Amino acid sequence: MYTKTLDITVSESVRFPTQGVVPLLLNKIHERLVFTNPEYEVRHLRGEWLGNIAPQIHCLRKTGRHYIIPRGFLDQFLELCDRFQQPYRLIDRRRALEPVAMEFHGQLKDYQLEAAEGVLERDFATLVGGYKSGKTVIGLYTIAQRRQPTLILIPHLDLMEGWLTKIENFLQIPRKEVGLFIRGTHRRGDRITIAHTGEILRQWKALKERVGYVILDECQRCPSKVFTHLIPNFDSRYMLGLTNSTQRRDRLSQLIYIYLGDVVYSISEKDAREGRGVLRAQVIARTTDFDYPYESRADYPSMMKALMTDEARNRLIADDVEAEIREGNDPLVILTGGGEQDRQLGRELERRGISVVVQDPEAEEEVSAGDAGRVEPVSDRRPEEPPEHGAGGRKAILVTPKALAESSQKLSADVLFLAVPVYFRRGLTHAVRSLPRSGNGDTGTLPLRIYDYVDQKVGLFENYFRMRSYNYGAHPDALLGD
Template sequence: MMAAEVILTVSAECLLQHAPPALLSVLKKELTVANPKYLDAKKYGRWIGKKLKPFLYFYKESAGGFRFPRGYANKAVLHCRKILGKDPEIVDHRRLLPEVDFAFQGTLRPYQKEAFNDTAKRDFGVIESSTGSGKTVIGLALIAQRKQPTLILVHSKELMYQWAKQIELFLGVEAGLIGDGHYETRPVTVAIVNSARNHLEGLPEKFGHLCVDECHRVPATLFTEVVTAFDCKYALGLSATAFRRDGLTELIHLYLGDRSHRVNTEELQQSGAVLKPEFIQKTTSFRYGYRGNYHHLLKALTTNEERNRLICTDIVIEAGRGKGTVLVVSDRVAHCEMLAEILSEIAPDLKVAVLTGKMVSDERTDLIRAIREGEVEVLVSTVQLIGEGFDCSGLRALFLTTPIKFTGRLLQVVGRILRPAEGKSPRVYDYYDDIGVLKKSAQVRRMIFADKQGILV
C-alpha cells in the first residue's frame, strides 16, 4: 500500500499531514529551543520549580497532523525535499485581498535596492539593517510592490507616529492608527502591538501583509499571540539587530521567516548613509567589592563622585569641540539628573537638557525641536528613550556612562550620532571600570565596536 502524500497547509500556521517519522524527527529537533530563563536560573543557582521547563516546543502534534509557525515553512519544505526526495503538496490558505494601487514616491540607495530585491523574492522574510540605514523606506517600497492592505506593528507610540509621517511622505496616503487613543484602519495601518492585541477580533481579515518593525523588541508572548492571529500572504520583519535580549532570537525567524537580507555597517559607511565614529575608552578609578549583587554595584557606580566628575569634565571638553549636541546616556534616571547637576556646576553656561520617562510627549517634541535648532549643547538621557523611536538629527558625540551589555542596544544607541553632516566627526566615549564583571563588559563593547564600527582610539 502506497504511503499517503505529504500535505503542507499554510494559513495563520502550518499544518503538515502524513509526514513520516524520519521527517518529523528532524522538524521536532529544530522546533525545540532551549529555554533561556531555565538556563539562567541554573547558571545563577536560582530556584527552578516545576513550571520552568528546560525546553520550549514550537510545535503541536495531534491526530490531525503536525502544526508549527509558518515562518518555518520554507525550512520544512527543504527538509521534506531532502528526506523524501520531493516537495510536499502545498495547500495555500493565506489571505490575499484585492490589490491596492500604492505608488512609492522615493528613490532607494543601492544597498536599499539590494535588500528590497532579495526580500521581494519571498513571501516571508526579515531584513536586518543598522540604525540609519532607512529600514522604514525599504519596508514602504515592499508595501507598494506587494499591493496589499498592510498592518505595521510597532512597540511604541513614537514609532507609530514616525511611521505615519513616512507613509504620507513615501506613499502619499494617510495611515490608519491603532493605539494612543486612535482606532482607524486604512490601506496602510500602524498599530502599537499592545493595542493590536486588544482589537484582534476583526483585524486579520482586513490585511494581506503584516510588517513587524523592530521585531526583536516585542515581548515573546505578546509577539506570538498577535503574529499568529494573522493569515496574510505576506509577512515582513524589520530589525536593527537579529538578537533578542530574552535569548529567544529564533522566535523572529520561526514566525516571520528567514533573514532575507542584512545591510552591514561597512556598506552604510561606504555609501555615505552613516559616518564612521571614533571609539574612545577611558579608565576610571572606581573600585568596589563586588559580591554578586549587580544592582548594588550599579548604584555604587552611578553615585561615585569621582567617576561622575571625570565623565562630566570629558563632556565639557567635548562640547567645546564644535557644533551639534553631545548625547550622554545612562540606565538610571537619578544618574541622568546627577550628571546634569554636576555639569551645571562646572560649566554654568553650558546648555544642558535632560530626557527621561518623566517628560510628557509634548515636552519631548519641544526638546527634539530645540536640538535640531542647535539650542541644546548636551542632552542627558536614559538609554531606553534613545532606543527605537528617537529620531533626531544634530547629535554628534556619545557618552556611555553605564554599561550596555546587549549588542543590539549598543549599536542602536551609537547609531544615533552617525547621521552625516558637514564637518561632523562623531565620537563615542566609553568608560572602563577595573572590576571583574564591568571589566568584561567593557572588553566586550570594545570588541563589538571593532567588529561593527571601525575606528578605535
C-alpha cells in the same frame, strides 16, 4: 519504498498530517522547533526558583491528527522535505485581498534596492539592518510593490511618528488616512494601519480579515508573546520582520525567523554609511514655490518640463547666480535638465550680462542620474557676447548631471547650483566631491558652496532633498532653518 504525499496547508500557521511523515524529517523538525528555554536554563544554573517556567519552548504542536508549526518556518520545512525525499502538496489558504492603489515616491540606494528585491522574492522574510540603515523606507517600497492592505506592528510608541512621516513622504498617504490602534484609538486604514503590539494583542480580530501584509518593526525589542500569541492570528499572504540585530536579550532570536521568516538580507555598516556626509560643502537651501499635481510616475516627464520652464523658479536661480558672480565667484557650475531649461535660464542670465556655456550637451538625454524623465537634447552653442553692463561678462557653465559625472575634471568651480532636483547616485556624488576649485586643479581648503533648490510642494522632490541631505551629513530641517 512508497512514501505518501504530505498535504501541507498554509494559513495563519502551517498544518500537516501526523501520518505519512518521513521519520528523519520529523526528527529534524523537532530538533529545530523544540529547544531549551533560556530563562529556565539561567535560573536553573543559578539555583533560583523556577516557578511555572517551562524547561522547553515548543514551536511544534500536535492537535488531533495534525502537526502545527509557525509559517515563518515554511521555507525551511519545504527544504527539509526535499532533503529527506518527502513528497508534498502545498495548499495555500493565505489571505490575499484586492490590490489597493499605492506608489513609492522616492529612490532607493543600490544596497536598499538589493535588500528590497531579497524581501520581495520571499513571502515570509526578515530584514536585518542597524539604526539609520533605511529599513523603514525599504519596507515602504515593498508595501507599494505588493499593494496589499498592510498592518505595521510597533513594540514602542516612539516608532510611530517616524512611520507616519515616511508614509506621508514616500507613499503620499496623508496621516489622517493611516489607521491607528494605539492608546485606545481603534481606527482601521484602507491601505495602511499602524498598531502597538500591546494594543493589538486584544484587538486583532478587528483587523484579521482586512490585512494582506504584516510588518513587525524592531523585532529584537518585541516581547516573545508577540511572536507566539499575536503573529499566528494573521493569515495574510505576506509577512516581514525588521530588526536591528540578530540578538535578543532573552536569547530567543530564533523566534524571529521561525515566526516571520528567514533572514533574506543583512545591511552592512559599510552600506549603511554609504553616501552619509560624503560631500564637504556649505549648503544653502532655497525653497521654491513650484507646484504640480503629481500623482504617479506617469506624471514625471510633464512635471519635469513644467519645472524646467518655470519662470519664477529660473529667476530665483538667476538671482543667486548673479549675486555670487558679483562677489567674484566664477566660473561657476549650474546643474540643469538641459534642453529648454538651458535656453530659458541662459536667456535670463545673458540679460544680466552673464556669459553662458553649455558643457558637452550631446552626451545627455536624461534629466537626472536618478530618474528616467527624457528631455530634448540641446545643440552645441555659445550665446552671444553679453552686454558690457551688469555682471561684467562673467561666466556660468550649464551642465547636466550625466555630463558632470563624465567630465567633472574638465570643469572648475567654487559654487554649484542644483537647478534640477537630482538624486545623488555614486557617480554624480564622486563628480561633485572631486570638482576642482577656482581652475587650479585642486579641491582647495574651502568647501564647495552648493545652492540646493527645494520644491517642497511636490512630495517626490522633497524626498530627493531629504536624500541629498543624507549626503551633506545634515538634517533637512536644519538646512531649511526649521
